[in-house]
Structures are given as C-alpha cells and as structure tokens.
Amino acid sequence: MSHDVIETEIAVIGGGPGGYPAAFACADHGMKVTLIDEGIKPGGVCLHRGCIPSKALLHVAKLIREAHEAAEWGVTFSKPKIDIDKLREFKASVVGKLTGGVVELSKARGVDLIAGRAVFVDSNTVEITYNDKAKKTTRLKFKQAILATGSLPAMPAIFDIGDDRVMDSTGALNLPDIPKKLLVVGGGYIGLEMGTVYSAIGSEVTVVEMTSGLLPGCDRDLVMPLKKRLDQQFAGIHLNTKVEKLTASKKGITAELTGEGVEPQQTFDRVLIAIGRRPNSRNLGLENTKVELDDKGFVKINKKLQTSDPSILAIGDVAGEPMLAHKATREAKVVAEVLAGEKAEFDNIAIPAVVFTDPEIAWCGLTETQAKAAGIEIKSVRFPWAASGRAQTLARTEGVTKLIIDPKTERILGVGVVGAGAGEMIGEGVLAVETAAVARDLADTIHAHPTLSETLMEAAEAALGQATHIYRPKRS
Ligand code: FAD
Ligand code: NAD
Numbered sequence: 001m002s003h004d005v006i007e008t009e010i011a012v013i014g015g016g017p018g019g020y021p022a023a024f025a026c027a028d029h030g031m032k033v034t035l036i037d038e039g040i041k042p043g044g045v046c047l048h049r050g051c052i053p054s055k056a057l058l059h060v061a062k063l064i065r066e067a068h069e070a071a072e073w074g075v076t077f078s079k080p081k082i083d084i085d086k087l088r089e090f091k092a093s094v095v096g097k098l099t100g101g102v103v104e105l106s107k108a109r110g111v112d113l114i115a116g117r118a119v120f121v122d123s124n125t126v127e128i129t130y131n132d133k134a135k136k137t138t139r140l141k142f143k144q145a146i147l148a149t150g151s152l153p154a155m156p157a158i159f160d161i162g163d164d165r166v167m168d169s170t171g172a173l174n175l176p177d178i179p180k181k182l183l184v185v186g187g188g189y190i191g192l193e194m195g196t197v198y199s200a201i202g203s204e205v206t207v208v209e210m211t212s213g214l215l216p217g218c219d220r221d222l223v224m225p226l227k228k229r230l231d232q233q234f235a236g237i238h239l240n241t242k243v244e245k246l247t248a249s250k251k252g253i254t255a256e257l258t259g260e261g262v263e264p265q266q267t268f269d270r271v272l273i274a275i276g277r278r279p280n281s282r283n284l285g286l287e288n289t290k291v292e293l294d295d296k297g298f299v300k301i302n303k304k305l306q307t308s309d310p311s312i313l314a315i316g317d318v319a320g321e322p323m324l325a326h327k328a329t330r331e332a333k334v335v336a337e338v339l340a341g342e343k344a345e346f347d348n349i350a351i352p353a354v355v356f357t358d359p360e361i362a363w364c365g366l367t368e369t370q371a372k373a374a375g376i377e378i379k380s381v382r383f384p385w386a387a388s389g390r391a392q393t394l395a396r397t398e399g400v401t402k403l404i405i406d407p408k409t410e411r412i413l414g415v416g417v418v419g420a421g422a423g424e425m426i427g428e429g430v431l432a433v434e435t436a437a438v439a440r441d442l443a444d445t446i447h448a449h450p451t452l453s454e455t456l457m458e459a460a461e462a463a464l465g466q467a468t469h470i471y472r473p474k475r476s
Helices: 019-028 044-049 051-073 084-109 169-173 189-200 220-233 325-339 368-374 389-393 422-434 439-444 454-464
Strands: 004-007 010-013 033-037 112-122 125-130 138-141 144-147 151-153 181-185 204-208 236-238 242-248 253-258 265-268 270-273 277-279 312-314 353-355 360-365 379-384 400-405 412-419
Touching: 010 019, 019 033, 019 084, 019 144, 019 325, 044 051, 044 084, 044 169, 051 084, 051 169, 051 189, 084 112, 112 138, 144 325, 169 189, 169 270, 181 189, 181 265, 189 204, 189 220, 189 270, 189 353, 220 236, 220 360, 220 400, 220 412, 253 270, 312 325, 353 422, 360 422, 368 400, 368 412, 379 454, 389 454, 400 439, 400 454, 412 422, 412 454, 422 439, 422 454, 439 454
Parallel strands: 004 138, 010 033, 010 144, 033 112, 144 312, 181 204, 181 270, 204 236
Antiparallel strands: 112 125, 125 138, 151 277, 242 253, 253 265, 353 360, 360 412, 379 400, 400 412
8 A cells, every 4th residue: 555655854753741842852953853643732641631630620629728728717718619611611721721832832843743643664664644534644754753652541451341430530630520429549649639629629539549558659757747638638548448349330330349447338429540550652563663662561761762773762651650741851851962962861860759739749869768678878857847937827837848868978869848839849859959969058048938948948957957946955
C-alpha cells in the first residue's frame, strides 16, 4: 500500500508536559520539529485530565473548607450550594485556556502540530493515523524522535467490571455527579486529592489502602497531620485493607473488603480506582525499533535520555519514575540540549513531590525513610508550625518543616514540609538541595516576615543550635 510521506528533523510523539516543552525547546534551538498528539489539542494528561483540572477543583474544595472553618473566627457563611454544571465549566475553561495557549505557542515557534496517533514502522519512520478520519494515513520520516507518550491509569481486571460508576481519575475529574457515597481504592496522590474534592462538595468518602499507611514512601511524620485532618473529613480510612471484588447492581457498587475492623461488604454510589499508573509503551510499534523496555514497561534510557535505539530518545512518564509533570518538563529541556549537541545530562538531584491535599505535603531530595533504608547517617531537624507567627494568623498550626542534613558538613540533603501552602514553599528547599546549600545559608538568608518560609530559616537555625521561636534547654 502506498502512503503519503512527509519529513521532519525531530518528531515528538506525545504533547504532554514532556512532549510540548521538548518540541518548543528543539524549535528554539533552530530544529525543524513536528509534534504529534492523539488528543484534540496538545497538553497531555497534565493539562487535560491530571494536574490542572484536579488543582482547579482542589482550589474550590479549599474555599469550601475555609468558609466552613471561618465559623470558629466568628464569620459564618450559609451551607454552600454546588452547581455542578458550573463547576465543570470552570474546570473546562481553565483547561481550554491552557491547551489553547500551547497551540498558539506551537504556531509562534513554527512547530508543526499533528492531531493523530503515531506508531513506529522502523527506527526513523512513524505512521500517522489522523484524528480527522477523512485524511489518509501518512508516514513521517524523522532524523530523531522524542518519545513522550506518558502513562495510563492502572485498572486490573477485578476492578474493570464494565460499569461507568467504577471510575479512573479521568472519570472522577469529569464530575458526573456528586455521589452520596464514594469508595476510593488507593490512598496515594490521586486517591487523597480527589477524595478531598468529593468530600468538600458533599460526598461521604471512604478510602481503602492496601499498605499500612497513606502515601507510601513519604515520611510518616509528614503524613500524620494530613491523616488526622482527613480522619475528620472522610467517612473512613481503612489501611491494610484490600478490595477483593466489586459487583454492580441497581443499588450501587458493592465492594467486598478484607482488613482488620472493616465491614466486609459495603455498597457505594461510585468507586474511584487510584492504585497507580503504568507507562504508555504498548501498541506503539516499538518492536519495530531497537527501543528496550524494563520489566515494568518503562522505556530504558541513559542520563542523556537516549534509548537503546540511536534515533530515539524518551522523556516523561514513559521513561521512568517519578511520574510527575515537572520531571517530564526538565527532561524536555535536557533532551533538546542533547539533540543540539550540547554537553547535557539529566543530573538533577532534587525532584520535588507535592501532594495538593489540605494540608499539602511537599518534599525533595533525601527523605528520612530513604536515609534509614540506605543506612545513611543524617541529622533530621523539625520546626513545628505552632511556633510560626504566620501559621498562627492562618489558624493552621498543624504544619511541620523538616530538614535532612549531613551531620558532618551541614549540607542540606532533603527538605520536607507538611502544612497549608507547602507546595509553594518547597521551591526554596529544591534550590537549597540542588545548589548544595548548608544549614548556615538558609539560616542567614533574610526571610520575609510573617511568612511560612521563615520556618525553613528557623529549622536551619535549630540545626545549628537554637532557633528564635523554639527553645531547647542545653543538656548539662
Ligand atoms: P502525558 O501527560 O501522559 O502525555 C502523553 C501524551 O501522549 C498524551 O497527550 C497522549 O494523548 C499522547 N500519546 C500517547 N500515545 C500517543 C501516540 N501513539 N501518538 C500520538 N500521541 C500519543 N503531576 C504533577 O507533577 N503534579 C500534579 O499535580 C499532578 N496531578 C495529577 C493528577 C492526576 C489526576 C493525574 C492522572 C496525574 C497527575 N500528575 C501530576 C502526573 C502528570 O500528569 C504526569 O506526570 C505528566 O502528565 C506526564 O507527562 P508526559 O509528557 O510524560 O505524558
Ligand atoms: P500512587 O502510586 O500515588 O498511589 C497508589 C496507592 O494505591 C498506593 O498507596 C498503593 O499502595 C495503593 N494500592 C495499590 N494497589 C492497591 C489495591 N489493590 N488496593 C488498595 N490500594 C492499592 O498512584 P495514584 O494515586 O494512582 O497516582 C499515580 C501517579 O500519578 C502518582 O504516583 C504520581 O506520580 C502522579 N500524580 C501526581 C500528583 C501530584 O503531583 N500532586 C497527583 C496525582 C497523580
């Protein structure tokens, strides 16, 4: 069969926060770039059905909670009325503006945008099936390809019962209705963020987590203040608990649960499955190239983000954990430099993680849990937000700011924060870890007063001896 053939220098496959910044950076370096995404507009999971819509809804959830809690300061609002159509419109308008912006920026940079699905025919050719079914398939020949096809929600067969009341994150973000009772399977990022949204708009949320704690991998002292608050907001959080079976009926979705102290059969109006994501590396024709996958399906790459195929590089979720938008975007900048022939590698040491719950949890660099597991000697210093003037003015004193420090050199190896707005604070921590700052650097830097960022300065002061707002008697 004959095909139309077009040519480019760089083909970027996938237009998420990995792909579109990579396409832009390559164009900025003077390369001829074609960006192919199978969505209606580029933006990927992050803009269409991930980071952005979830944060728009979390903003609304925060407003609802704060309005409720204001009663304690003598300000009472009536119970909020939720117009779910309007809420959906707000979310869609945010997504629309940002994805429209990506299209405009692509045009401005001369990046050719193709709305279609690309599948590798060989190491230098993809076949494109256009979204517009009236268009004939095309073969696109390229010198180099950047694979940025992202990831997909994990949906094991036992949960995939063919009933749309059992949702993945995309389904939950669509806000089909406000279920009276929502079961969230998985106490990770998505489960807790979307659980927070649904609980704020009126659902009774029950979380079932298979392991012994929420957000496995995160330091327990950072999770504790969040767990305490969620225990009050959610109908139940069941740890060490498994969903054995889901059955659909007119009444709802009945879950069979096993775990200590959990009612073994419960019926819900909807169920959100949020048990992790898998790399989107299947059905891409990678078998027609030399690209290799690891046993979890991630594309194997080196520090230059090169795969085992000399013509193909890979970035973002498809190329390994952590599956975070900002990791993908940093890799995008590096991959463009590599293709431009510069001496570049992905060598960042601190990739921040932020869970946008209330309170937020944010961390970067070495965690206490990792240090313990690896037998690394560290000094861990915690500054409780009860001693922060700013936290007191916000009535959010449950927070903690923590530094993980090398006891010999005082170098800051990791930073963890739990508290309102922790996500905005972690940037300073990332800079400290990335630039090899020592505790003295943080302690001697003037932080504006009253701000929560002062807790980073005071934690560093505490590491060096005494912090102004906490006093620890000297040991005799
Ligand atoms: P993706 O964003 O997954 O983009 C891949 C793109 O490739 C998609 O547009 C897809 O259509 C396209 N594609 C796939 N195959 C083909 C093909 N064969 N041909 C053409 N196009 C193809 N991360 C954060 O850092 N912060 C957050 O707050 C956050 N919140 C999240 C909330 C939710 C609900 C979810 C699900 C994820 C969230 N994430 C968050 C994770 C974040 O969305 C991902 O890490 C990020 O989107 C990965 O970017 P990527 O460019 O690798 O791939
Ligand atoms: P996750 O890995 O964060 O959490 C999944 C949770 O489900 C874990 O706690 C795990 O122990 C649990 N689990 C696994 N199987 C289970 C089972 N059968 N029953 C009960 N619990 C089970 O995954 P996620 O929440 O689906 O999110 C996927 C990824 O998307 C995240 O890891 C992250 O990389 C990204 N994400 C990031 C953000 C953010 O940056 N704020 C937000 C959402 C998603």
